[in-house]
Amino acid sequence: MTTDSPGIQSGAVFHTTRWTRVCLAKVDSEDGRRALAELCDAYYEPVVAFFRCELRNADAAREMSHAFFAQMLGGGAIRTAERERGRFRSYLLGAARHFLFNQHAAGSRQKRGGGAAILAIDDEEAREVADARQVSPDAEFDRQWALTVLARALDALKAECTSEGRTMVFERVKPWLMGDADHGDQAGLAAELGLSPSALRMSVHRLKQRFRHLVKGEIAGTLDDPAMVDEEMRSLFAALGG
Template sequence: MDADARDAGPGLFPPTRWTLIRSARASPEARRAALESLLGTYWRPLYVYMRRQGLDTEAARDAVQELLLRLLEHGFLERLDPEKGRLRGYLLTAARNHLSHRHERESAARRGGGVAALPLDFELAERIASQDARGPDEAFEREWASSVMERALERLRAEYEGGERKGPFALVLQFFRPGEPPSYRDAARAHGMSLPQLKTFLHRARVRYRELVREEVADTVDAPEEAEAELAELLRVLKR
């Protein structure tokens, strides 16, 4: 069974970004849409990587946008092969190669290049980069892992706010965000719950959050069975 069939089957993961990338090769419009989705999701680890390589804020912004533009315009999709690597690895290699030839690329940009038309929140990315003292590769992996967890949490938020799941998402955030959570007793009292009700509510939220994290991870590998290894790697990175 090929990967697309696995992705489409009932009870399995939704179409992964590898599936999106394969289907996007049908037309230039589809390729650009797929890459904009891909790069719009994963640009922030690239910025953190550039900053940890020693580039100042302006140079890192330029480098990231130049890299995204090159990936959008120079056949990046055609070089991707899910059997030979993961998206995380492909993008990190692309960042390394970009920096190693940065002088030539800066010259090309001055001769008429542009910047990628993507909404990039550099202020947030800079706060993250300035707080991370890790080496470039470790900082990239840490931000990649954090982005995966963040996207899963936003999907969980959407489920609560959309009515798919019952209860206050603000209460979920109190226990899922970094920092010291309130005591179970105080939280239950504040939200009009008994302790058993609170514990059941949080257990269900955690179970669903783990499912969403695993789906996000599976979205960056070729086959569902690879998700466990990638998830274990990202959790290891977060614990460093």
């Protein structure tokens, strides 16, 4: 996680987030452009997921995503950010929809003029992708967004544990953090890590707390209002079906 994301503590004052910097600076500031580039780099995969569901073609989705981000980072479009109620997630999805609509419109015009369509989709691959994932493009965008938030927070937590010489502890308790394991043989794991069972439980509890703290920090970096963090957390877990 970048240093731009604020720490989230009870009663803490939120520092200016990456998204706030973008909204304030628009495209007229190097600081705003850098913050926007960081956000686009971090949240590239949700856009790919959205385009893949729309186009039913993985290669076309990657190409479309590259074109989309190139246009966004080129400047200008970000001036409409205030219409999206302070969420980078909402802005990014709306911008991707608008970009795709324009590409379809351009393709239709080119067809009418006798040229080749811009969006050519392989029918066999389209059927394969459609059968594999029957979800709406918006829902897949939100799901991938949520997974990206968690992955970035988990990477930040791993970096902290590594700096403290606790990489093995992190790796062994990570399933508990992600909800991928029941509590199983905690006594065996505690012995493996050289901890008492109670010390292991405390370690897992503290890492869960820190993980949630980092998730909130990552989310806060994509909002311009601290009061929206809890609401966005609920949206994140709803997208994951939790």
